[in-house]
Amino acid sequence: MTNVEALKQDAYAFLEQYYRETGQPLAVFEERWENVEQEIEASGHYEHMFEELSFGAKVSWRNSNRCIGRFFWKSLQVIDCRDVRTEEQAVEALRHHIRYAENDGKIIPTISVFPSVKNGKERMRIWNYQLIRYAGYERDGEIIGDPQSVAFTKYCESLGWKGEKTSFDLLPLVVQVNEGAPQWFPLKTEEVLEVPINHPDSDAFSTLGLKWYAxxxxxxxxxEIGGITYTAAPFNGWYMETEIGARNLADEDRYNMLPQAADVLGIDRTYAGSLWKDRALVEMNRAVLHSYKKAGVSMVDHHTAASQFRRFEQQEQKAGREVTGDWTWLIPPVSPAATHIFHSSYRNIMHTPNFFYQQHPYK
Known part of the structure; x- marks a missing residue:
């Protein structure tokens, strides 16, 4: 099958799904498909109308096997950035995304969609793993900041960026257009909503100096939507507390704060049987939930998220669609057996539209 024929097949399947699910007349679909088919034959490409793009982005979330928050897929706000051509325009759009999504703490699920790949040529790449992320520095055999960011931090430094070498330095935005050299743009603290992490019952916890972005x-x-690939399409929901409290701040290969948290909370960690890690983990997550609520920033706990996922499953069953999923990602890292997901099974098969991983260009 040629590339053109494959694109036609993917485009037809997506457009048929879009017009069927949105309840539009068959004649409207047939007219649209005739135009798209002619566009593909003439150029080897086609452009989505905004309504198609918006639907495809939402269904990409609905099909995301690793996401427990899919109940809200219909609420995704789609920002069309396909007219962006320069790095400066791209970064302005990314700054707008951050402001819009933060919404003074009342977080809005948002995706910004930049130009698509045409005839195998990339139009744009964002080199950051997340738009907002903390740097990681190697010094004297130890790491300051986020160990997961060490490689990207080194790359940013090779471009000329310099951080302050603290545990929570905001990395710059790095954007590449076409085959041009990637360019970096600073992300300032006043541009990012961050939440200091405090404990509801312990004043000593604040001495750890922890925080995380909203x-x-x-x-x-x-x-990927209907055979068209968008290599730059940053998207967000809101945090589940375990992502921060049980992973980012707790994992040994991340900030590894459980021992220090246990110490300031007076938890005996002289032997494993005291279950000090479990106790510190729960208290860390309590602190994260407390702090985001106090700051007025949207967040969901893992039990509520599991209940919302059950409602998503019920909705999909009613619509006649199978819920696919990666069980290892859907179960929360704290008390997974207390959720129905732990006792369920899902086929981990990928449907499109969907989001797919790309190789980190700096590696």
């Missing part, structure tokens, strides 16, 4: 905006995945 909105997780994934920016290194590509979105």
């Amino acid at each position: 909105v997780p905006i994934v920016s290194d995945m590509k979105m």
Whole structure:
């Protein structure tokens, strides 16, 4: 099958799904398909109308096997950035995405869609894993900041960026247009909503000096809709507390704060049987939930998220669609057996539209 024929097949399947699910007349679909088919034959490409793009982005979220928050897929706000051509325009659009999604703490699920790949040539890449992320520095055999960011931090430094070498330095935005050299743009603290992490019952907890940003905006995945690939389509929901309290701040290969949290909370960690890690983990997550609520920033706990996922499953069953999923990602890292997801099974098969991982260009 030629590339043109494959694109026609993918485009037809997506457009048929769009017009069927949105309840539009068959004649409208047939007219649209005739135009798209002619466009593909003439150029080897076609452009989505905004309504198609919006639907495709939402269904990409609905099909995301690793996401527990899919109940809200219809609420995704789609920002059309396909007219962006320069790095400066791209960064302005990314700054707008951050402001819009933060919404003074009342977080709005948002995706910004930049120009698509045409005839195998990339139009744009965002090199950041997330638009907002903290740097990681190697010094004297230790790491300051986020160990997961060490490689990207080194790359940013090779471009000329310099951080302050603290545990929570905001990395710059790095954008590449076509085959041009990637360019970096600073992200200032006043541009990012951050939440200091305090404990509801312990004043000593604040001495750890922990904080995290409000909105997780994934920016290194590509979105595929009807055979068209968007290599730059940053998107966000809001955090589930375990992403911060049980992973980012707790994992040994991340900030590894459980021992220090246990110490300031007076939890005995002289032997594993005291279950000090479990106790510190729960208290860390309590602190994250407390802090985001106090700051007025949207967040969901893992039990509520599991209940919302059950409602999503019920909705999909009613619509006659199978719920696919990656069980290892859907179960929360704290008390997974207390959720129905732990006792369920899902086929981990990928449907499109969807989001897909891309190779990190700096590696």
